[in-house]
Amino acid sequence: MSLLSIEGLTVALPKGGDRPHALRDVTLELNENEILCVVGESGSGKSMTASAVMGLLPEGVLAESGRILFEGRDLLVLPEPELRKLRGARLGMVFQEPMTALNPLRTIGSQIAEMFRVHTQLSAHERDARVLALLEQVRIPDPAAAAKAFPHELSGGQRQRAMIAMALALEPKLLICDEPTTALDVTTQAQILELIRDLQRRTGTAVLFITHDFGVVADIADRVAVMRHGEVVEQGPAAEVLNHPRHPYTRALVAAVPPLTPPAAQPLGGETVLRIEHLTKTYRKAGLFGRNRRVTHAVRDVTLSLPRGGTLGIVGESGSGKSTLARCLVRLLDPEAGSIHIDGQDRLALTKTELRRDARRIQMVFQDPYASLNPRRKVGELVAQGPMVHGTPRAEAMAQARELFELVGLDPRGLDRFPHEFSGGQRQRIGLARALAMKPEVLVADEPVSALDVSVQAQVLKLLAELRTRLGLSMVFITHDLRVAAQLCDRIAVMRQGEVVEEGATAEIFANPRHEYTRALFAAVPGQGWTPPVAFGAEEMA
């Protein structure tokens, strides 16, 4: 008999939602000593499945029919006190964002010890010993210090390790991981995945692993279930689903994963459109009388150049200075040393007024499709605004906006709508249209696809690649994702702690990374051993 079996689970959403059911007739099985990956895009119901198992469904959301059998008992009809005895002790959970899942006012050690206080009769002394042993098990450096630390004093990866230690404290039979590595950097993600896999093998725990990333699935799954709109569309052994996907949705998802091999390089002229030389930006935190004074070198002596019509990828983890560099390029931030030349014009020598008048040379696409559009303006106006500020008559600017809407693949009839009526992918297209309306010579894109679902991400990448050839766009593309960089960039610069550690043609860097940090980044990309069986972008969602 399997450890956990979900049978025909249907969960109703409150009336007035976009669909009547969060989950429909979901049937899943999880055996002991097995990792089941539940994969899906946002709104697929994958997290709702985890919440249903833990008995943590949001208010107003009720399980209508079906059963969740855990060790032969139906969790849906179990009274709350019985359920409480199971949670923590037999069912562990690791959340996506370790900073909000931990109590900021209590030390890591006391939060882990609480598991023992609630569920066991151990003495304080025994509890402390167990906490230390657990922290050692999850390989936190200096466990004794970590136990006394508060959550904000640890790094993201260490916090997630502490969360895993807490979830594993009472050796649960079932561990639920809800996107545990999504908020982490790629090198940290690789470590956490290895840790989960390793602990699972040693303890024989069953793991229900929720993720949106097929690379992660390829790395750790024994079996895979693919969800869409609250239904399981395909499930089976990992090798089977990954290499021979049958359902069209699964095939489309697999086709949306960019492969790690860059496509053939496009020919580029020798002319340089953007030249960055010795650019330096530091953040200073002033402290009273010199105490706590901190200087952060966000960008340190960066020299790069972008050939006309080419795409320069800037790859790095959080805190590497790649976003600061992007903001310096468009002068949202003022670097204190170095120079930026576009077409021979020194951008840093311009006064504020000149800069405003000459804004069209370099434009930017932002990361967050929800925050980057003014919610109180119609999207047509948002796109037409730039040219209008610079003196284009309204009628002409609106006609231009209409053309741009078609160019980026949106229905021009949507010009009169407000941003909230569009999906994330559509909004990112609007942001792109707004930047293109200025006819920029250089387009800076700051993680333009990282907030999007994988299938939408593939579409936007395709659009960017298309526009690049059609308009001869020169682009600086900021990303943390090497797979994305491989598909779009002609040249890649790898940044770490404000410095460019390696720079070169994409194919060269992918074939032969020279710097050790670049090699570490490549080693951490999830799902390297797996080549998607469906060509990138070959099949799309119905």
Added chain:
Amino acid sequence: MALLQRYLRSPAAVIGLVLLLLVIAMAISAPWVFPRDPLSLAGRPLQWPGANPNFWLGTDNTGRNIAAQIFHGARVSLLIGLVATAISIGIGIVVGALAGFYGGWVDDVLMRITEAFQTLPNFILLLVLVAVFGSDIQTVTIAIGLVSWPPSARLTRAEFMSLRSREFVQACRVLGMRDARIIFREILPNALPPVIVYASVIMAVAILLESSLAFLNLSDPNVPSWGNLIGAGRGVLRVQWYVSAIPGVAILLTVLAVSLVGQGLNDALNPRLKSR
């Protein structure tokens, strides 16, 4: 339209709106219902309400018609409320927007000034202003506006501080927009809803402040305001209490109506907060 629907869903908000509309109707109809000067002698002083069919709310201690004063007073109170609120919100928005958008020394200077105003009890400050500049109705209204702007400045500043770092503001800068345009055309519409809701509080307070001044005989004696009537009734409070009570009830209902409308607007503008 969705906003109106959400607004009408709350019974308290509907009651507030009806009361407010009634007061507005009184103010508008005053010259037709009571064409005579409401401050002129109308009959024998201190007639109880209902005692004389000509004066259904009675007469005050100088023989003026109380009903006429209530109707004409509605105009004065609403006018003072609206104008003072406009002044106060106007100053508040400009100060708050500049402080919140620019930060740094601009913020420091503007906020110290705001704090200087806030540390003084606003009624005392109002008394000083009236004592110095006189007590005709324009001066009183402007003075009320001048003493009640700091909270709206703080509110606007807080909104601007959270909005200015949003990506859409950065996008506007990259497009080459001027600061003034970014502040007033892009950010301000997003920052307004809580300020508009707060305006109802300011309006209620403005009406009360004017009444308090009038009660101390420091408001303009040549206009038929509710506060003046309460002040007049003060001398006969123990026997003919209705002279003060009737305008008191009128003030109570008007302030209540304005507050309920503000609360209803708040719930309608932030539907998610309500359901929690």
